[in-house]
Amino acid sequence: MLKITKRVEYALIAIRHLQENQDVLVSVSDISAAYGIPKEILAKTLQKLASSNIVKSYKGPTGGYKATKKIAETTLNDFFEILEGPTAIMDCYFQDGCDHLNSCNIRTPINKINDSIRNLFNNLTLADIAQ
Amino acid sequence: MLKITKRVEYALIAIRHLQENQDVLVSVSDISAAYGIPKEILAKTLQKLASSNIVKSYKGPTGGYKATKKIAETTLNDFFEILEGPTAIMDCYFQDGCDHLNSCNIRTPINKINDSIRNLFNNLTLADIAQ
DNA sequence: ACTATATACGACAAATATAATCGTATATAA
DNA sequence: TTATATACGATTATATTTGTCGTATATAGT
Numbered sequence: 001m002l003k004i005t006k007r008v009e010y011a012l013i014a015i016r017h018l019q020e021n022q023d024v025l026v027s028v029s030d031i032s033a034a035y036g037i038p039k040e041i042l043a044k045t046l047q048k049l050a051s052s053n054i055v056k057s058y059k060g061p062t063g064g065y066k067a068t069k070k071i072a073e074t075t076l077n078d079f080f081e082i083l084e085g086p087t088a089i090m091d092c093y094f095q096d097g098c099d100h101l102n103s104c105n106i107r108t109p110i111n112k113i114n115d116s117i118r119n120l121f122n123n124l125t126l127a128d129i130a131q
Numbered sequence: 132m133l134k135i136t137k138r139v140e141y142a143l144i145a146i147r148h149l150q151e152n153q154d155v156l157v158s159v160s161d162i163s164a165a166y167g168i169p170k171e172i173l174a175k176t177l178q179k180l181a182s183s184n185i186v187k188s189y190k191g192p193t194g195g196y197k198a199t200k201k202i203a204e205t206t207l208n209d210f211f212e213i214l215e216g217p218t219a220i221m222d223c224y225f226q227d228g229c230d231h232l233n234s235c236n237i238r239t240p241i242n243k244i245n246d247s248i249r250n251l252f253n254n255l256t257l258a259d260i261a262q
Numbered sequence: 263a264c265t266a267t268a269t270a271c272g273a274c275a276a277a278t279a280t281a282a283t284c285g286t287a288t289a290t291a292a
Numbered sequence: 293t294t295a296t297a298t299a300c301g302a303t304t305a306t307a308t309t310t311g312t313c314g315t316a317t318a319t320a321g322t
Contacts (some may be wrong), residue, residue, distance in 0.1 A: 063289050117248070
């Protein structure tokens with residue numbers, strides 16, 4: 001429990017690699033080969049980051065991805081949300097339609113835990129965790 | 132991702148219920164019926180809590196569970212660990228045997244995120260999140 | 263002593279979520 | 293025109309989580 005997904009792991013690896021190679025365009029194949037990450041899943045992950053302007057994409061041969069300045073100031077909360085949607089330790093935090101709502105006696109503790117985690121991730125940027 | 136398990140959810144429900152009924156012994160069936168939780172899984176969850184003295188168990192008919200004083204001072208980290216083992220956003224944090232260790236470029240960020248979460252959970256007790 | 267009912271606990275099966283793959287479309291440098 | 297890159301939806305495979313089954317042990321009540 002409380003695990004991050006492979007998508008997030010791959011995204012972290014990719015942006016770190018892009019930041020270390022800011023002078024060149026890096027293709028999905030490059031990163032895939034360097035770290036042993038399945039190509040297609042990495043491609044889709046980078047597409048999500050591109051549509052949020054965390055990275056910039058260039059099509060065609062000699063194309064690839066580039067880090068943007070937005071990376072450093074992006075919070076973990078935003079980063080996770082781009083890839084996986086809203087962060088919540090239980091689905092009922094954002095969804096509704098709980099069967100036991102009437103008898104639920106853990107709403108307060110669940111909300112407190114959630115708020116604490118979201119507060120933590122809102123105050124940590126990708127730059128903060130880099131070094 | 133970053134979800135808690137049903138076991139943790141059920142455990143939270145159970146200890147809250149026990150705290151609200153400290154004067155009587157409450158059986159698994161009582162809690163199961165009150166909140167619509169599968170009996171066997173709830174039973175095993177309470178057994179784990181009992182073996183860590185978070186609750187106390189009494190066998191035989193008229194038996195059941197009782198809250199202990201230890202509940203309030205228990206940290207979320209200990210609580211989660213009793214039920215699910217060590218808290219880590221990636222398995223490699225506690226396990227070893229990673230294939231890509233040589234090319235891993237996210238060790239620092241992963242450790243920072245992990246340490247932040249563990250620090251958060253070590254400083255939050257079950258009493259803290261109750262109200 | 264017997265019976266009913268509670269906890270204790272390991273093994274297995276079902277359901278769900280995650281990870282990976284496949285197929286096709288589009289853009290563009292050479 | 294061709295080769296190679298990103299873009300993206302649909303499907304399959306895998307892993308994890310959740311729930312069930314079966315059996316043992318303890319004990320209050322009769």
